[in-house]
Amino acid sequence: MQQALEALLKEALGLDAASIGASAVERAVQLRMEASNLPDLREYIEFARASEAELQQLIETIVVPETWFWRDPQAFDLLSRWVFESWLPKNPQGPLRLLSLPCSSGEEPYSMAMTLFEAGFPAGRLSIDAVDISERALALARRAVYGKNSFRGPELALREHHFDAIDGAWHLHESVRSHVRFQQSNLFARDFLPGAERYDAIFCRNVLIYFDRETQDHAVAVLERLLAAKGIVFVGPSETSLLLSHGFEAIKVPLAFAFQRRGTPSAAQRPAARVVALAPERPPLPRQSLAPVSVESQTTEPCSGFDQAEALADAGQFSEAEALCAARVKQFGPAARAFRLMAMIRAEAGDLDAAAANYRSALYLDPNDYEALIHLGLLLEKRGDATAANVMFQRARRIESRAPGAAS
Ligand SMILES: C[S@@+](CC[C@H](N)C(=O)[O-])C[C@H]1O[C@@H](n2cnc3c(N)ncnc32)[C@H](O)[C@@H]1O
Numbered sequence: 001m002q003q004a005l006e007a008l009l010k011e012a013l014g015l016d017a018a019s020i021g022a023s024a025v026e027r028a029v030q031l032r033m034e035a036s037n038l039p040d041l042r043e044y045i046e047f048a049r050a051s052e053a054e055l056q057q058l059i060e061t062i063v064v065p066e067t068w069f070w071r072d073p074q075a076f077d078l079l080s081r082w083v084f085e086s087w088l089p090k091n092p093q094g095p096l097r098l099l100s101l102p103c104s105s106g107e108e109p110y111s112m113a114m115t116l117f118e119a120g121f122p123a124g125r126l127s128i129d130a131v132d133i134s135e136r137a138l139a140l141a142r143r144a145v146y147g148k149n150s151f152r153g154p155e156l157a158l159r160e161h162h163f164d165a166i167d168g169a170w171h172l173h174e175s176v177r178s179h180v181r182f183q184q185s186n187l188f189a190r191d192f193l194p195g196a197e198r199y200d201a202i203f204c205r206n207v208l209i210y211f212d213r214e215t216q217d218h219a220v221a222v223l224e225r226l227l228a229a230k231g232i233v234f235v236g237p238s239e240t241s242l243l244l245s246h247g248f249e250a251i252k253v254p255l256a257f258a259f260q261r262r263g264t265p266s267a268a269q270r271p272a273a274r275v276v277a278l279a280p281e282r283p284p285l286p287r288q289s290l291a292p293v294s295v296e297s298q299t300t301e302p303c304s305g306f307d308q309a310e311a312l313a314d315a316g317q318f319s320e321a322e323a324l325c326a327a328r329v330k331q332f333g334p335a336a337r338a339f340r341l342m343a344m345i346r347a348e349a350g351d352l353d354a355a356a357a358n359y360r361s362a363l364y365l366d367p368n369d370y371e372a373l374i375h376l377g378l379l380l381e382k383r384g385d386a387t388a389a390n391v392m393f394q395r396a397r398r399i400e401s402r403a404p405g406a407a408s
Pocket of ligand 1: 012013014063064065066067068071101102104105131132133134137185186187188205206207236
């Protein structure tokens with residue numbers, strides 16, 4: 001019966017039950033069985049298969065809608081730089097088309113809009129579509145009233161610009177809301193965004209982790225159909241290796257987790273001086289906090305061989321990258337950067353024990369390695385150890401709040 005339940009969840013939303021753990025699945029199904037007055041699992045599964053409304057209720061109970069404004073802020077900074085330095089010069093007219101998939105309760109697509117407006121992008125040219133399978137999350141997104149849990153980063157000054165504080169909640173201004181179109185859909189639906197014009201940038205973050213490999217491949221095929229030839233796609237911190245095996249290459253901006261089709265020239269990778277020359281009229285970004293958080297850990301270690309190892313990993317040559325890391329550690333001594341890379345490669349191979357051990361070694365060497373904290377947190381979360389995961393996320397948040405420009 002467990003198998004029938006897992007098959008139903010995979011069909012309904014692509015979910016790999018193992019990704020959220022047996023107890024989370026059990027809890028959600030138990031709740032729905034009680035609400036439907038059906039104590040027998042077999043009967044409940046039959047009912048959910050027959051009733052679209054009940055299936056949607058089950059989906060609502062099981063999805064993880066966790067999101068917040070400017071989550072992984074470097075992604076929004078890169079979006080803005082890429083738009084001004086690469087997209088605008090080639091597209092002096094016409095709309096910039098962005099997609100947030102999945103958008104959950106709206107913080108992500110609204111963050112895209114606010115970031116671009118802050119940087120001076122013309123409002124009349126911005127078009128954002130935002131899609132999620134959860135009606136409940138979309139209702140919150142359309143309402144656009146948020147509590148303090150939606151603001152976890154150092155962007156409090158931006159909050160003052162775009163929200164009104166009313167009775168302890170933050171109401172987003174219509175001038176931002178009106179640029180985002182929300183719609184409910186399953187990204188695996190046969191008619192998902194049919195005939196949609198391609199998007200210049202797609203945020204597909206923190207959902208691929210819930211799919212098995214076959215389903216992830218399907219999701220990437222959807223992204224490929226929807227992304228403009230020179231478009232840019234953003235994924236979540238622990239989803240970065242997937243696109244490498246699908247003809248994408250990483251844009252090497254730390255903590256932005258962004259990709260383009262292999263061979264696309266990217267202005268965002270050029271040195272800063274060139275970038276300034278390309279966009280002289282652009283006002284500076286107001287948020288210094290968008291600078292890479294773990295600069296220290298990236299500059300104090302000897303980089304002998306690590307750039308090469310990272311390039312090999314980016315190109316999908318994982319065993320070569322891993323071997324090079326191990327050799328360099330032997331030659332030069334332990335380095336957080338090497339252990340972090342080896343951890344990512346082990347995680348990609350499904351060897352989660354070794355991945356966790358490598359992340360811990362990285363953190364032993366550099367307790368402020370932001371990326372290692374986030375990745376280890378996600379790994380622990382995936383294994384159902386929410387308490388240990390939260391410890392990692394809290395440590396990462398403390399580092400974020402110490403970043404230059406963070407609100408004190
Ligand atoms: C963790 S949130 C990510 C939100 C946002 N992208 C972010 O990174 O903060 C995951 C969202 O994925 C949505 N979701 C899960 N499976 C989906 C599917 N098959 N199609 C569309 N949305 C899906 C859930 O409803 C949930 O709101």
